[in-house]
Amino acid sequence: MNYVVTGGAGFIGSHIIEYLVDHGHDVTVVDNLFSGKKENIRHLLDHPRFHFVQGSITDSGLLDDTFRNADGIFHQAAIPSVPRSIRDPVATNEVNVNGTLAVLMVAKKCGVRKVVYASSSSVYGDTPTLPKVETMTPHPKSPYAVSKLAGEYYCRVFSEVYGLKTVALRYFNVFGPRQDPESQYAAVIPRFITRVLAGQPPIIYGDGTQTRDFTYVKDVVQANVKAMESTADGVFNVAYNQRISILSLVDIIAEETGMKVSPVFEPPRPGDIHDSQADITAAQKAFGYAPDYTVRSGLKETIAWYRRNVAMP
Numbered sequence: 001m002n003y004v005v006t007g008g009a010g011f012i013g014s015h016i017i018e019y020l021v022d023h024g025h026d027v028t029v030v031d032n033l034f035s036g037k038k039e040n041i042r043h044l045l046d047h048p049r050f051h052f053v054q055g056s057i058t059d060s061g062l063l064d065d066t067f068r069n070a071d072g073i074f075h076q077a078a079i080p081s082v083p084r085s086i087r088d089p090v091a092t093n094e095v096n097v098n099g100t101l102a103v104l105m106v107a108k109k110c111g112v113r114k115v116v117y118a119s120s121s122s123v124y125g126d127t128p129t130l131p132k133v134e135t136m137t138p139h140p141k142s143p144y145a146v147s148k149l150a151g152e153y154y155c156r157v158f159s160e161v162y163g164l165k166t167v168a169l170r171y172f173n174v175f176g177p178r179q180d181p182e183s184q185y186a187a188v189i190p191r192f193i194t195r196v197l198a199g200q201p202p203i204i205y206g207d208g209t210q211t212r213d214f215t216y217v218k219d220v221v222q223a224n225v226k227a228m229e230s231t232a233d234g235v236f237n238v239a240y241n242q243r244i245s246i247l248s249l250v251d252i253i254a255e256e257t258g259m260k261v262s263p264v265f266e267p268p269r270p271g272d273i274h275d276s277q278a279d280i281t282a283a284q285k286a287f288g289y290a291p292d293y294t295v296r297s298g299l300k301e302t303i304a305w306y307r308r309n310v311a312m313p
Helices: 009-023 060-066 081-086 089-109 144-161 188-197 216-228 244-256 279-285 295-309
Strands: 002-006 026-031 051-054 072-075 114-120 165-171 203-205 232-239 264-266
Touching: 002 009, 009 026, 009 216, 026 060, 026 089, 060 089, 072 089, 072 216, 081 089, 081 144, 089 114, 089 144, 114 144, 114 216, 144 165, 144 232, 165 216, 188 244, 188 295, 203 244, 216 232, 216 279, 216 295, 232 279
Parallel strands: 002 026, 002 072, 026 051, 072 114, 114 165, 165 232, 203 264
Antiparallel strands: none
């Protein structure tokens, strides 16, 4: 098949394209390298089935040239940070909402069969009911969450009005190799791992009792591919289906690294939710999603990657 991955130089996108190329598909990446990195895909740049296009998803002309003859679009491109969206909601809206609309418009125009869209568990907000089920009323708490929900609605409308097959996958706290620990808005696991390996204390925002449904990136790849290859459409949670506290996460990282860890506590950040856990029944029934990794087994692979690839002081 001929696939396009928007945001393919990013953390999750680079794992998707790696899988697709390894399984015999032709893959084109569209990425403006705003948050993606060329080094994430450097090992694929000379592959005969891989093509890289540097540019923005807000550029409809570029998308028009790129989407011709595409069988499917894995739409991963976004400004992915809750804190960044609070600081600059206009930029988040431009890329995450207008960019998604451009992707859908051009996909429809080019006769693409299906778009699989990267949404987020943040659309649920901080409602107390757990686990989160797709039929719950969304309650976004940040401009980022609003932008992801708007993208979901656009996907649904393009399916119902224009006949473009779409799937929106609500990711829950994805982690794994290549996740950037240096960003001001870096996710908690790469920050924790790199600080612990460097002999520095992990920084916890809040008291550490908040819980997350951490999902290993290879399970997210599995969900994307199965969703694309299936007849399913609609919105689906993608997660491990269990939650652990941030304090428990620190304990596992300490055990797996063999390091003594004493975290430092900072005030909670605006827009952060306290608890998160997914019900993944819908994805299991619709396209056979079943996570292969526990948090601990995913952390083992992730820690090993950071030991090999990230220089420590």
